Every structure is written in C-alpha cells, then in structure tokens.
Amino acid sequence: MTPMESPNPDRVDAWLAGHADWELDAATRQRVEEWLAADPQAAEILRDQESLSPRNLEFWAAVEPPTVSNSKWDAVGFGIASRCPASVPKSIWNQSWLKAVLVVSVAAGIAGVVFSLQKLGEPNRELAQPSTRPTIEVAPEPRSPTKEDPLAEYAVLPIAQPGEVFIESVRGGVSPIVLGPSQPVPTELTLAGSQDIQVESIRPTTANGSKPDVKVTTEPGGVTMIYASLPQ
C-alpha cells in the first residue's frame, strides 16, 4: 500500500478507485469500508473498479498486447543503439572549453566546405594564368613585326623567371637551350642559340634521375633570363 498524504479526489466516490488499488492509508480505508457497509450502490461501484484494477490479473492477462518477436525486438534495440551515440560523460561535456572547441571545429569545417564550393565554381587560375609574378620588361614593343618572325626585333625575350621553369635539355648547335614541354609553355620552345648565351655550369643528372642543373646567362645585355633548372 502506498501511504496517501492527501487523498483528495474531487468526488468522494473516487476513493473507491484508491480502495480497489490498495492505495489508501489505513484511516481512509477504514472510512471507505464503513461507507461501503452502509451503501450497496457504492459496493457495486467498487466491484466495477476492482474488475478493471491491475489486481485483476485474469483480466489483464486476457488483454495482454500481442507478443513481439525476437527479430522485432532486435530491430528496436539496434535502432536505439544507433541513435544513442557512445556517450560522452556529462562531467566532461559540461566543461565549456570542450563545447568551445567543438563549436570552433564545426564552424571551421563549414567554412572549409563553403570555400571549397566557391573554388569549384571558379576557373582554375593556376592553369589559366601560369604566372602571377611580374615580368621583367627588357625589350621595347616591336616596331615593325614581320609575318615571318614577329619576334625579330627583340634582343632579349623574357619568357619566365627563375623558379618558374626547368631546362629540359642542353644541346649543341644553334639551339642549345630548350624549355619544356611543360608549364608555362605547352610545347618545346627554343630559347636561344649558342651565340646568344653562355653556359656557366652544368651539373650532371643525379643518381635519382633529377634533371641537370644548368646555369646560363644571356648575351648580349647580361640579363638573366633563365637562371636554373628545378629538380623534378
């Protein structure tokens, strides 16, 4: 029996429910029993209450919900486990620094995704603009370019700066320095003839296959056009 501190239903006949469920304290139960002895109608109501009380085991066994199969219980259990993450102890979670770290991490992640999406929507600057470095202006605009050789009037033709290209090979004859084929030029390009440049030093191909390290200077003018190769 559960002790009743304040059995105060809005109608006294509701005490019959408490009586049927053995939820009344001894004093209240005694008063209800005196009432039941004097009032046959109350006794009938009590029987109705008792017929639907959890103490009527026969009735509740008769209306027991359908049995759930093990496979369905397994599915429910799996659903619960998958929706209850491996728990973070509250004492740790409640620390504000941990929340701050998580908030900053999430914000950084979102910013990264947004930035990546923006980059995807833009043309590839690396490919479209081979070099953003300033070009050294060493020659005037050609005054009368000919159809045969539009670059004929250039004494020195700046192509790239050191660090931007590597020298593919060094040959003899009229085309000793060849650039590429790689960025920033798509095909092999002759830079200068042997009368125009002077090869200062050549380091042979290394054991691991790196390209030869070539140092050249241009003639005339002494302007360094291509300084060194980059090991690949």
Next chain:
Amino acid sequence: MALAPSDDDLLRRFAAGDRVALEELFREYRLVAYRVAYRLLGNEADALDAVQDGFVNALNHMDKFRGQSSFKTWLMRVVSNASLDLGRRRKRQEARSGGQTVTDDTPVADDLPGPGAELERADLRKQLNAALAELPEAQRETFVLHADGGLTYREVADVLGISIGTVMSRVFYARQRLKALLADQVLP
C-alpha cells in the same frame, strides 16, 4: 550469486560508453514500455516505434532526469509522451487520408489468434483498445500508466506533475467509462 546491477549502475556504465549496459536497460524495461505504448496507440508497429523513440529520448536527455525519480518512471513518462505524439500524428494523417486507422484488426504474422481462447482474447483486447481510444487523453494516459505501466498513484502523480487526488479521480472516471463501454463484454 551475483546481484543484478542497479539502474544507477547501468546508467553510469552507459554514460561511460558501455553498450552492454544499454542492452541490459533495454531488456529490463522494454516490455513495460511496450505495454504502455501499445495501449495508448492500439497497434504493435506504432507501439514499437514509440518504444524506440522513448528509449532514445530518455537516454539522450538524462540531464533532465537528474535522478529525482526512478529510471522506470522517467522512461514511462518519455514513452508515454512519445506515444501520444505519435498518436496525434497518426490522427492527422488519418484525417488527411480520409479516415483509415492503423489498428491490429488485421492480425500480423505473430499476432494470429488461434482458435477458441486466443480468438476471444484478441477480441477482448481490441474492445479494450477501442474503449480506451474513447477516453480523454489525460484520463487514458493516467489509467494506462497505472494499469499497464505498473506505477503507483504516487509515481503517476510524479510522472504527470499532478496531485495524487487527481490521479485517483482520473483512474476512477476512466474505469467507470470503460466499464460502460465494455458493458457487453464479460469481464473476468
């Protein structure tokens, strides 16, 4: 003989990431949670959904529990709320789709009544479900928490945040109404 771990032990282990503790809690309370959900919803599939939602909400919001009552009463409260929420959603869906109610009137594979007593039992259960559906929500919830959830008046009062006197009144009126609705049934 080793004693079964208490709910507090299991909850502490669960909070530390022990999945076995979660399984033990589920095994301990799944049947009573299912009884309450089934009686509030009237069919097995919805009841199992409500049981799952109830366990998940109860375990993921333990900060609101704070150990002021037993885990069982906390779980009953959350399962009961989940069931009533689901019931309301079903009624809205039912209203939109022109009144098709999901009940156990069409027996599922594991609910096929056998001859005689089983058939009678399934029929009585349906009658009770139908009668319960006629009750006001507050009365139905109070009655089911006591009768199917196995909670005392005091526990029901704690779960619902009402006085014991109100629990007693609701249980009384619910039974009087059910008795009238089940008048043609021979109650044991």
